[in-house]
Amino acid sequence: xxxxxxxxxxxxxxxxxxxxxxxxxxxxxxxxxxxxxxxxxxxxxxxxxxxxxxxxxxxxxxxxxxxxxxxxxxxxxxxxxxxxxxxxxxxxxxxxxxxxxxxxxxxxxxxxxxxxxxxxxxxxxxxxxxxxxxxxxxxxxxxxxxxxxxxxxxxxxxxxxxxxxxxxxxxxxxxxxxxxxxxxxxxxxxxxxxxxxxxxxxxxxxxxxxxxxxxxxxxxxxxxxxxxxxxxxxxxxxxxxxxxxxxxxxxxxxxxxxxxxxxxxxxxxxxxxxxxx
Amino acid sequence: xxxxxxxxxxxxxxxxxxxxxxxxxxxxxxxxxxxxxxxxxxxxxxxxxxxxxxxxxxxxxxxxxxxxxxxxxxxxxxxxxxxxxxxxxxxxxxxxxxxxxxxxxxxxxxxxxxxxxxxxxxxxxxxxxxxxxxxxxxxxxxxxxxxxxxxxxxxxxxxxxxxxxxxxxxxxxxxxxxxxxxxxxxxxxxxxxxxxxxxxxxxxxxxxxxxxxxxxxxxxxxxxxxxxxxxxxxxxxxxxxxxxxxxxxxxxxxxxxxxxxxxxxxxxxxxxxxxxxxxxxx
Numbered sequence: 001x002x003x004x005x006x007x008x009x010x011x012x013x014x015x016x017x018x019x020x021x022x023x024x025x026x027x028x029x030x031x032x033x034x035x036x037x038x039x040x041x042x043x044x045x046x047x048x049x050x051x052x053x054x055x056x057x058x059x060x061x062x063x064x065x066x067x068x069x070x071x072x073x074x075x076x077x078x079x080x081x082x083x084x085x086x087x088x089x090x091x092x093x094x095x096x097x098x099x100x101x102x103x104x105x106x107x108x109x110x111x112x113x114x115x116x117x118x119x120x121x122x123x124x125x126x127x128x129x130x131x132x133x134x135x136x137x138x139x140x141x142x143x144x145x146x147x148x149x150x151x152x153x154x155x156x157x158x159x160x161x162x163x164x165x166x167x168x169x170x171x172x173x174x175x176x177x178x179x180x181x182x183x184x185x186x187x188x189x190x191x192x193x194x195x196x197x198x199x200x201x202x203x204x205x206x207x208x209x210x211x212x213x214x215x216x217x218x219x220x221x222x223x224x225x226x227x228x229x230x231x232x233x234x235x236x237x238x239x240x241x242x243x244x245x246x247x248x249x250x251x252x253x254x255x256x257x258x259x260x261x262x263x264x265x266x267x268x269x270x271x272x273x274x275x276x277x
Numbered sequence: 278x279x280x281x282x283x284x285x286x287x288x289x290x291x292x293x294x295x296x297x298x299x300x301x302x303x304x305x306x307x308x309x310x311x312x313x314x315x316x317x318x319x320x321x322x323x324x325x326x327x328x329x330x331x332x333x334x335x336x337x338x339x340x341x342x343x344x345x346x347x348x349x350x351x352x353x354x355x356x357x358x359x360x361x362x363x364x365x366x367x368x369x370x371x372x373x374x375x376x377x378x379x380x381x382x383x384x385x386x387x388x389x390x391x392x393x394x395x396x397x398x399x400x401x402x403x404x405x406x407x408x409x410x411x412x413x414x415x416x417x418x419x420x421x422x423x424x425x426x427x428x429x430x431x432x433x434x435x436x437x438x439x440x441x442x443x444x445x446x447x448x449x450x451x452x453x454x455x456x457x458x459x460x461x462x463x464x465x466x467x468x469x470x471x472x473x474x475x476x477x478x479x480x481x482x483x484x485x486x487x488x489x490x491x492x493x494x495x496x497x498x499x500x501x502x503x504x505x506x507x508x509x510x511x512x513x514x515x516x517x518x519x520x521x522x523x524x525x526x527x528x529x530x531x532x533x534x535x536x537x538x539x540x541x542x543x544x545x546x547x548x549x550x551x552x553x554x555x556x557x558x559x
Binding site for chain 1: 412503
């Protein structure tokens, strides 16, 4: 009798938890859904549905300022991703595998960009560029994005290497592979998912960054988030919903692609054929 | 392996972080002891005036408001996230867990600016909530929702929930279920089992979540800037303002240094706490 009531209560508790969780998921997704839905609304002033239209997307594609901002964002994100992924992967390898001089200090240094508030990073970087009398441009934006994203790559790669079977490399060396062959045909394929995840992280952080960019972008170096911010500040229009929807779509496609890539990579690495065969 | 390749691997990272991270912070520290001249010029110090100015009542009020918003955000996040993490870790079907977790994380990957804008679109006078309530005839005048502390808090909670769910989930997932069964067998009710077994064992993840939400909330800029009113200035906006329109980099630097020191002190306290419990800090 008692246990029966206990069971019923437990079931009720689980049901309550499930309902609450669904509410939280609704809270997480409703604003995004609203944004997307109203980018297709033909009413301009208020958030009342008046009918489907693609007008705001048409306006967007004709808008030279937005085209320019997208181009800048892609240039910055691509450059920052390449530079930060190479340097960050090297650092992650060194941290996980070797006796690095000053290992503890290096680890603290790597955590610093993750910890220090973005607003402080942006202000500090603009102070540096001012100190060096560097003109603010796309270059300063790229430098800033590299600075704040190297750590993420290094930490992801290091975590990936922590569960890495060293005997595979030793076997390759024993079988006569040179150091470079061992790296390119054994080590790199094994850490590739970590490197990809790191690169993707950098690309997304870079393409979405507003705060740091707003400090270090000079005239003519407007990125997409800066352009969106400017549009939001000058008046809320359906075009902002449309451009936001596109940015959301790009981010989600990128994450999905990286997920698939990671899964695919892992299965080839651990398949019977093994790497490099 | 020998340390020469290790040095070559790590050197570029040191170089970049040294030049683009430590040097800027050092310059900022130096700036914070200089004086602001006319039109944003910098007059040589050294002076403590910028730090003394930080404790003027107006600025103390901004700091207090920042701490208050961060505390409230953290508490609400905790209340919202704990049941979700608990549900995914202990109640959801195992094959569904990854999907449920991914659904929590995906919004975090999307632009912070866009997600904050979504709330502007929902909360403003002609926004979704007001349009809906007015068309239903519930209200006749729009409610003032945007540009209020409530709006800032909603935006902030919305942005930080994933950072609370994940560490709590990790802690709960690792938990030894036989302990829970043992507690129930020994006659503990559901509530007692939760408060005396589950909650203490999940404490590391809970504290990690609190730290991960509280710290970014302290220095937040976009949410108060877009969702808060003119009176809603927080520390982040103060720093931005001094480097921007107020043309006072030395004072802005002093505030930024204060914020950084506070954040580092909090993390140091957290790391010490975790080490004493014999756990690795997140």
